[in-house]
Amino acid sequence: MNHITNFWNHFKQNNFVFLLLNEIPKEELIKHFTELNNLLRLFNKDLDLIIKNGKDKSELIITANGNPYLFKEVELLVHYAPVVERWKITAFLQPETNLTKYQQGKDKPLEYYGISLRISDMYFASIENLEKQTDLGIRIYLKNYIIHKENPRLREAVYTHIEHLIGEKSFANDVAFIEIDQLTSKINDIELLDLYNLADYVIFFKNQK
Secondary structure, eight states, X not given: OHHHHHHHHHHHHHHHHHHTTTTSOHHHHHHHHHHHHHHHHHHOTTOEEEEEOOSSOEEEEEEOTTOGGGHHHHHHHHHTOOOOTTXXXXXXXXXXXXXXXXXXXXOOOEEETTEEEOGGGEEEEEEOOSSOTTSOEEEEEETTHHHHTTOTTHHHHHHHHHHHXXXXXXXXXXXXXXXXXXXXXXXXXXXXXXXXXXXXXXXXXXXXX
């Protein structure tokens, strides 16, 4: 409990720093992020935090990076979170609810270790598992797969997109396996769906089984 208490006490005392992300010198910001991260890792070295700034309210997300074995740790930590003015404290990455930017192709690319991907440029098709038909497998199609296929971080980048899109718990519990391939004009016999529709497809797949 000491590590949990220390983490939340530090956040409560220094939360104003993270409300002013654009107004604080970068060096000062890195120092505060490092201190908060170090306290989090004393509780569990595999958890991470994400801060989203909002106009009226900011959000602190505690994430297990999609690892279901750490979900209880995330829930325990957030259970003891204090009430902090102008902050929403959330367990896990939540599903994206506003798909308009993807539908209109106005989403910004995610830059991840030299890999640039946009959800609006990504597609998927389901893969049937004959041995276990209740498992949902998907193949992700990228326009620039050939460019990045030798990058060892490509799979992480794709996983990160999917986690942010459908939520951390759904990513861990509902998608059994993922393949990645090049999007080409020759794919005519496969029904491709926009990746931003994956959450709806997961619900449809579960209801079918």
